[in-house]
Amino acid sequence: MATPEEAKLETFFQWLQANGVELRGCKIKYCDSRKGFGIFSDKDVSDGVLLVVPLDLAITPMRVMQDPLLGPACRSMFEEGHVDDRLLMMLLLTVERLRKNSLWKPYLDMLPTTFHNPLWFSDDELQALRGTTLYRATELQKKSLVSLYETKVKDLVKKLLTLDGASEIEVRYEDFLWANSVFWSRALNIPMPRSYVFPEMQEARESCIPEGDGKGSQVKQSENLTKEMMCTTTQGDTVWVEGLVPGIDFCNHDLKPIATWEVDGTGSTTGAPCCMYLQSASPSPLQIDQEISISYGNKGNEELLYLYGFVIDDNTDDYLMVHYPAEALNTISFSESKSQLLEVQKAEMRCLLPKALLEQGFFPLGTQNKGENNNGKVDQVANYSWSGQRKTPSYVNKLVFPEKFMTTLRTIAMQEDELYKVSSMLEELVGPEGERELSDTDVQAAIWEVCGDSGAFQILVDLLRVKLMDLEEGSGTEESDLDLLKKALIIDSHENNKHPSKMENESEEQERIVMSRNKWSSIVYRRGQKQLTRLFLKEAEHALQLSQNEQDFTVP
Numbered sequence: 216m217a218t219p220e221e222a223k224l225e226t227f228f229q230w231l232q233a234n235g236v237e238l239r240g241c242k243i244k245y246c247d248s249r250k251g252f253g254i255f256s257d258k259d260v261s262d263g264v265l266l267v268v269p270l271d272l273a274i275t276p277m278r279v280m281q282d283p284l285l286g287p288a289c290r291s292m293f294e295e296g297h298v299d300d301r302l303l304m305m306l307l308l309t310v311e312r313l314r315k316n317s318l319w320k321p322y323l324d325m326l327p328t329t330f331h332n333p334l335w336f337s338d339d340e341l342q343a344l345r346g347t348t349l350y351r352a353t354e355l356q357k358k359s360l361v362s363l364y365e366t367k368v369k370d371l372v373k374k375l376l377t378l379d380g381a382s383e384i385e386v387r388y389e390d391f392l393w394a395n396s397v398f399w400s401r402a403l404n405i406p407m408p409r410s411y412v413f414p415e416m417q418e419a420r421e422s423c424i425p426e427g428d429g430k431g432s433q434v435k436q437s438e439n440l441t442k443e444m445m446c447t448t449t450q451g452d453t454v455w456v457e458g459l460v461p462g463i464d465f466c467n468h469d470l471k472p473i474a475t476w477e478v479d480g481t482g483s484t485t486g487a488p489c490c491m492y493l494q495s496a497s498p499s500p501l502q503i504d505q506e507i508s509i510s511y512g513n514k515g516n517e518e519l520l521y522l523y524g525f526v527i528d529d530n531t532d533d534y535l536m537v538h539y540p541a542e543a544l545n546t547i548s549f550s551e552s553k554s555q556l557l558e559v560q561k562a563e564m565r566c567l568l569p570k571a572l573l574e575q576g577f578f579p580l581g582t583q584n585k586g587e588n589n590n591g592k593v594d595q596v597a598n599y600s601w602s603g604q605r606k607t608p609s610y611v612n613k614l615v616f617p618e619k620f621m622t623t624l625r626t627i628a629m630q631e632d633e634l635y636k637v638s639s640m641l642e643e644l645v646g647p648e649g650e651r652e653l654s655d656t657d658v659q660a661a662i663w664e665v666c667g668d669s670g671a672f673q674i675l676v677d678l679l680r681v682k683l684m685d686l687e688e689g690s691g692t693e694e695s696d697l698d699l700l701k702k703a704l705i706i707d708s709h710e711n712n713k714h715p716s717k718m719e720n721e722s723e724e725q726e727r728i729v730m731s732r733n734k735w736s737s738i739v740y741r742r743g744q745k746q747l748t749r750l751f752l753k754e755a756e757h758a759l760q761l762s763q764n765e766q767d768f769t770v771p
């Protein structure tokens with residue numbers, strides 16, 4: 216007899232078929248409690264097209280507004296500005312999951328019921344993130360989601376359920392949280408053919424709508440799309456639309472993916488116009504039962520955990536976010552003049568420091584896969600000196616900190632006499648009659664000429680030291696995190712416990728520390744953040760020293 220899981224899968228396959236989906240060389244199968252379901256190869260396909268999904272099945276804002284039952288109400292909510300395009304899709308998911316006879320039921324039943332992003336963490340698991348950017352972001356997002364739910368979503372969902380005669384159904388915050396996590400962990404930015412999206416090019420589209428097979432489970436939609444619905448980016452013949460694509464969204468992530476997803480507007484590749492398909496990226500035939508992964512992009516653990524609820528140990532795409540707190544700006548000397556200068560320079564108060572940047576710094580790690588991503592490129596320093604007094608520093612090519620952020624810090628660090636000198640230089644440049652308008656580069660160059668780098672590096676060193684202290688305050692050092700990870704025994708629900716690292720002997724085995732996957736992910740992420748903070752701090756301290764030496768040497 217089929218297990219409940221198998222029965223759910225079978226119903227889902229029938230639903231996919233009824234909605235025009237073709238599983239040509241793959242099947243959907245349960246992987247494990249960590250990854251959930253995934254897509255696996257099940258036969259050889261000569262053209263490499265593994266899965267074909269009609270674009271009509273995608274859950275997009277247009278699709279929500281075309282829904283025969285919910286569409287008209289959703290459309291007016293959208294047109295009146297009560298909801299944006301993402302919220303529309305979340306509303307559909309929330310309502311359809313609560314409705315008894317939803318035509319989406321076979322799909323929704325296949326989706327996870329709980330998630331591993333920090334919005335779902337217990338208090339204890341959240342504590343493991345203390346001191347990280349993600350901890351603060353999660354706190355803020357939790358508050359904003361609860362408030363959105365209380366002030367808007369609850370009533371809108373009730374209103375939509377009433378349309379189905381189901382006003383008695385109780386709506387809970389958790390239903391909306393679920394829809395939010397489904398959306399963020401599965402949505403794709405789909406490059407749709409313009410002719411498919413806009414009604415004035417309807418003819419091309421009409422020939423694409425797959426014919427139903429008469430089964431009741433086909434998800435229906437009503438006709439026209441209108442231009443004013445669109446909240447999308449247009450690029451030539453392509454309109455980028457966010458949405459969920461049932462079927463394709465069961466692909467798990469791998470940085471060395473087996474497949475890519477594409478849109479086939481004309482049907483020239485798949486024989487099925489206006490569809491999305493999964494294309495094998497492997498030069499040789501796939502092995503039967505091989506998992507078909509796609510790449511979600513080069514993402515650091517912060518982003519992976521926030522969006523998808525998983526992390527990669529020793530992630531080469533990790534990055535550190537450093538920001539100068541806006542509130543601190545009001546407390547420094549000459550804050551008003553400095554704020555004005557920051558504005559003219561279009562200064563950035565934060566910067567992202569990808570791990571890969573370290574490769575070109577003073578202390579390269581030597582572990583990066585060079586050339587694979589260009590995250591690590593520093594914007595070349597545009598310092599120049601119009602008086603020729605300040606020489607380009609000898610270390611300039613080793614600096615890993617973005618020039619835009621250095622500009623901000625130089626401005627914040629200025630002393631009274633420096634501010635005075637910068638002002639007179641700029642006045643000279645503008646001319647007595649105000650002949651010339653100052654550009655951001657004029658101001659940047661003047662500040663650099665007068666101040667050099669040491670003040671900026673000093674602030675950077677302070678920011679990074681504070682960051683390291685915050686990170687270590689509740690959870691100790693990077694080494695203690697490493698030790699925890701070595702001893703971790705991860706408890707996954709419904710399954711055997713996982714030992715991510717092997718222990719040498721029995722006594723070590725007894726030292727195992729039992730922890731949830733969420734806690735383990737938090738420690739992997741925070742350890743990476745501690746490591747990056749330490750390494751970037753080392754770069755900043757060294758740069759500070761060099762800049763002070765050179766300054767002592769040049770300034771009389």
Ligand SMILES: C[S@@+](CC[C@H](N)C(=O)[O-])C[C@H]1O[C@@H](n2cnc3c(N)ncnc32)[C@H](O)[C@@H]1O
Binds near residue numbers: 467468
């Ligand atoms: C687009 S869905 C993929 C299908 C999903 N596995 C399911 O059961 O519905 C993305 C989610 O799959 C899981 N996932 C994908 N790739 C993973 C990976 N490399 N490691 C762990 N979990 C992964 C995460 O839970 C993520 O939020």
